[in-house]
Amino acid sequence: MANGRKSRTSSSNPIARWKGKWALVTGASAGIGRALAEQLAASGANLVLTARRVDRLRELADGLAARHGMQAEAFAADLTRPEAPAAIHAFTEGKRIDIELLANNAGFGAFGYTHEIDEARLLDMVQVNCAVVLRLTRIYLPRMVERRSGDILIVASTAAFQPVPFISAYAATKAFDLIFAEGLAEEVRGYGVRVCALCPGSTNTEFQQVAQQPDRAFRSAETADKVARVGLEALAEGKSSVISGGRNRWMVFGERFAPRGFVAKMAAKVMGPESTKS
Ligand SMILES: NC(=O)c1ccc[n+]([C@@H]2O[C@H](COP(=O)([O-])OP(=O)(O)OC[C@H]3O[C@@H](n4cnc5c(N)ncnc54)[C@H](OP(=O)(O)O)[C@@H]3O)[C@@H](O)[C@H]2O)c1
Numbered sequence: 677m678a679n680g681r682k683s684r685t686s687s688s689n690p691i692a693r694w695k696g697k698w699a700l701v702t703g704a705s706a707g708i709g710r711a712l713a714e715q716l717a718a719s720g721a722n723l724v725l726t727a728r729r730v731d732r733l734r735e736l737a738d739g740l741a742a743r744h745g746m747q748a749e750a751f752a753a754d755l756t757r758p759e760a761p762a763a764i765h766a767f768t769e770g771k772r773i774d775i776e777l778l779a780n781n782a783g784f785g786a787f788g789y790t791h792e793i794d795e796a797r798l799l800d801m802v803q804v805n806c807a808v809v810l811r812l813t814r815i816y817l818p819r820m821v822e823r824r825s826g827d828i829l830i831v832a833s834t835a836a837f838q839p840v841p842f843i844s845a846y847a848a849t850k851a852f853d854l855i856f857a858e859g860l861a862e863e864v865r866g867y868g869v870r871v872c873a874l875c876p877g878s879t880n881t882e883f884q885q886v887a888q889q890p891d892r893a894f895r896s897a898e899t900a901d902k903v904a905r906v907g908l909e910a911l912a913e914g915k916s917s918v919i920s921g922g923r924n925r926w927m928v929f930g931e932r933f934a935p936r937g938f939v940a941k942m943a944a945k946v947m948g949p950e951s952t953k954s
Pocket of ligand 1: 884
């Protein structure tokens with residue numbers, strides 16, 4: 677225990693609990709999903725990687741398998757399509773892969789005035805961030821319960837804890853993820869199944885660009901590697917949720933003592949487009 681930090685040997689690596697097991701990671705072509713895949717592979721887990729950009733997935737799967745000697749499969753799916761969860765399941769069934777860790781990570785945001793954001797984009801966001809999380813969980817959970825073991829990571833956000841003007845719908849989707857994960861964790865704990873909501877704050881990924889969100893929210897962003905490690909370790913430890921980063925934890929803690937309306941007003945000042953500021 678040099679300088680108060682845990683020394684990391686292979687036997688003390690909590691991510692090694694998935695060594696030799698199969699994990700399904702959604703949104704593995706970039707950001708936090710890619711980092712989850714890399715850390716799981718480095719600890720010896722086998723992977724099914726899914727996202728739309730299949731070239732990236734194949735390159736990642738081949739590279740990880742070559743480097744770490746585990747097995748990795750890539751499957752292209754557009755999660756806005758209602759048939760995507762069943763197609764992913766058919767793929768894993770067809771390969772006789774028993775999923776022991778489901779990482780519900782894929783998601784995106786949409787910044788701006790809700791009345792100006794394309795309605796189809798907002799509904800796609802609800803589909804990917806909420807409905808798909810529910811459907812993939814509903815697909816893979818019964819086998820985990822039957823087996824009396826299994827793990828589910830759901831990537832929520834610090835945006836889940838309060839209203840966030842200008843990403844109002846996104847924050848609401850992440851509140852769904854957090855509340856669903858925390859409730860489910862208690863439902864299935866007695867069946868040996870662990871569920872954890874990972875709540876990152878701003879993280880350096882492609883998220884900002886996809887959400888068309890201004891730079892200022894991302895000035896103190898964490899790395900995807902760090903966030904992925906925090907999530908996997910919390911899941912391995914049996915936590916039902918975890919906030920990545922001390923600053924983010926303090927922010928969420930502090931907000932508990934203020935009325936929600938006040939927090940929303942303050943958030944509007946931070947998040948609002950420059951043009952709305954006097
Ligand atoms: N970055 C942040 O500041 C931050 C903060 C809190 C929470 N989060 C959450 O973290 C998770 C991962 O986001 P990230 O930051 O890593 O963003 P990212 O770099 O943009 O990665 C998002 C991933 O989701 C996939 N995805 C998006 N739409 C999809 C669709 N329709 N079908 C299939 N896959 C889709 C993308 O793959 P393709 O484009 O190849 O399909 C990509 O692999 C999300 O749930 C996000 O809400 C992020």
